[in-house]
Amino acid sequence: MHLPPFDKKTPFFRGNLHGHSTHSDGELSPERVAATYRDLGYDFICLSDHLWSDKRYSAPTVLDASFLNDQDFITIPSAELHCHGKLYDQDNLWHIVANGLPLDFTHATATETAPEMVQRAIDAGAYVTIAHPEWCCMTSEEALSVSHAHSVEIYNHSCAIGSMRGSGVTIADLLLNNGKRPSFTAADDSHFHTPDAGGGWVMVAAERLEAGALVTALKAGDHYSSSGPILHDISLNGSQLDVKCSASHSVSLVGPGHLAQSRHGPNITSTQFDLSDVSSEWFRVTVRDSAGRHAWSNPYWRDVLQA
Numbered sequence: 001m002h003l004p005p006f007d008k009k010t011p012f013f014r015g016n017l018h019g020h021s022t023h024s025d026g027e028l029s030p031e032r033v034a035a036t037y038r039d040l041g042y043d044f045i046c047l048s049d050h051l052w053s054d055k056r057y058s059a060p061t062v063l064d065a066s067f068l069n070d071q072d073f074i075t076i077p078s079a080e081l082h083c084h085g086k087l088y089d090q091d092n093l094w095h096i097v098a099n100g101l102p103l104d105f106t107h108a109t110a111t112e113t114a115p116e117m118v119q120r121a122i123d124a125g126a127y128v129t130i131a132h133p134e135w136c137c138m139t140s141e142e143a144l145s146v147s148h149a150h151s152v153e154i155y156n157h158s159c160a161i162g163s164m165r166g167s168g169v170t171i172a173d174l175l176l177n178n179g180k181r182p183s184f185t186a187a188d189d190s191h192f193h194t195p196d197a198g199g200g201w202v203m204v205a206a207e208r209l210e211a212g213a214l215v216t217a218l219k220a221g222d223h224y225s226s227s228g229p230i231l232h233d234i235s236l237n238g239s240q241l242d243v244k245c246s247a248s249h250s251v252s253l254v255g256p257g258h259l260a261q262s263r264h265g266p267n268i269t270s271t272q273f274d275l276s277d278v279s280s281e282w283f284r285v286t287v288r289d290s291a292g293r294h295a296w297s298n299p300y301w302r303d304v305l306q307a
């Protein structure tokens, strides 16, 4: 039994869910951002410019980037949403990424809370992600308050190269251990002030290259995240979990506790784990290549797999 997203008969589309342009505080125009990602081989991007009232680094509107779309490359209307109330941010601002927003989605009011803003974006139809939790020193209480978001940024490339705080693993696993069921995303958060493009992306199994189809697939968890390696397949045969990937040096299977199973070697492209040793409600797979780059599966829940 192939596990999602490898059970889909659809193509995979490579995309950046979190990035900025001159619509807010990015270095490059939307046209140049799109050209850069086309050249890198992406199928879609999200110009998730800051949506907030402070004109120094944000815009009051969601950018309509549809003029950049063609048959082979599209944009998904997106924004990075802000509101007051975040600890450990110089402006006390939350950062939440929303992909698939209506263009008339408004920025938060001075009194809207983060849980309210997340719910408003969900209600508007967006795929909603807790952005760069390590970079903004997110507390456990804060993460749990917005755990109705669809996903956690498991890797943010701009934060990784800028502050070495690019991981979302701790917050993601905290939510999983509290029974929440986020999917994961890797993204660039590219501003182009630094070489921050092409370092983190999602591979989405979707019916077609169209914004609605991609957002539907993301909400269903039909994707994986990567900063380099390719996941070719994850399948379950009895209690044996088979993982196929591009040449990797470590492959790990983790669940709620500190115990992990791992495989190591110079060029692993296929390996197995015995799930009868794993009694936890959830597990997930990560691979690491020789350059230290990762690919992350979404979490798998045993009750869903057994249903």
Ligand SMILES: [Zn+2]
Pocket: 080, 095, 131, 132
């Ligand atoms: Zn941010």
Ligand SMILES: [Zn+2]
Pocket: 018, 019, 020, 080, 189
């Ligand atoms: Zn950002």
